[in-house]
Amino acid sequence: DVKVTQSSRYLVKRTGEKVFLECVQDMDHENMFWYRQDPGLGLRLIYFSYDVKMKEKGDIPEGYSVSREKKERFSLILESASTNQTSMYLCASSPAGTLTDTQYFGPGTRLTVL
Amino acid sequence: DQQVKQNSPSLSVQEGRISILNCDYTNSMFDYFLWYKKYPAEGPTFLISISSIKDKNEDGRFTVFLNKSAKHLSLHIVPSQPGDSAVYFCAAGGTSYGKLTFGQGTILTVHP
Numbered sequence: 001d002v003k004v005t006q007s008s009r010y011l012v013k014r015t016g017e018k019v020f021l022e023c024v025q026d027m028d029h030e031n032m033f034w035y036r037q038d039p040g041l042g043l044r045l046i047y048f049s050y051d052v053k054m055k056e057k058g059d060i061p062e063g064y065s066v067s068r069e070k071k072e073r074f075s076l077i078l079e080s081a082s083t084n085q086t087s088m089y090l091c092a093s094s095p096a097g098t099l100t101d102t103q104y105f106g107p108g109t110r111l112t113v114l
Numbered sequence: 115d116q117q118v119k120q121n122s123p124s125l126s127v128q129e130g131r132i133s134i135l136n137c138d139y140t141n142s143m144f145d146y147f148l149w150y151k152k153y154p155a156e157g158p159t160f161l162i163s164i165s166s167i168k169d170k171n172e173d174g175r176f177t178v179f180l181n182k183s184a185k186h187l188s189l190h191i192v193p194s195q196p197g198d199s200a201v202y203f204c205a206a207g208g209t210s211y212g213k214l215t216f217g218q219g220t221i222l223t224v225h226p
Contacts, residue, residue: 041218042118042120042216042218
């Protein structure tokens with residue numbers, strides 16, 4: 001079974017703090033993704049990576065950066081957290097091939113920025 | 115610009131009846147479509163997919179229909195069960211487009 005884990009289920013941070021969200025997958029998948037889920041907006045892609053040290057912007061990359069130093073780990077960084085980044089953050093991975101291959105999701109991190 | 119739209123935020127169905135969830139898309143480059151199911155406090159899980167070369171794909175109680183001319187797909191669940199109560203997301207992608215674009219989600223509630 002594919003397992004995607006995220007470092008925290010719930011996180012509360014203050015405006016202006018630097019925030020790290022970590023994601024680890026154990027199935028040797030090449031592709032990894034970060035989404036945020038907001039009511040009425042569904043899942044929106046922030047960044048994705050198809051290989052170590054490679055990254056591509058998704059639909060809403062502003063205010064975020066990512067790091068992929070190892071194949072199994074993909075980190076999402078909020079350089080200076082703002083209240084409009086309060087959201088559910090979901091990490092996903094998929095095997096090599098097209099980027100539309102079935103993606104496997106982690107349980108999510110609910111981030112609140114005060 | 116929402117390229118994948120699920121216009122019904124919620125749907126309520128009686129156990130044993132059919133649930134029909136709808137999804138519309140605008141991008142003609144999309145040639146692969148998926149449905150995901152999400153329970154509270156869990157990540158979405160893959161349910162069923164369809165390629166644009168087909169107009170129907172069936173997996174047990176779940177069937178996805180694709181109408182390319184209308185840029186519309188639907189998920190049928192027959193018979194519906196209380197355990198099907200969840201948020202359903204449709205997603206679209208393309209081999210030449212890359213990545214997946216998700217709809218807003220539809221909350222399905224199946225009443226016993």
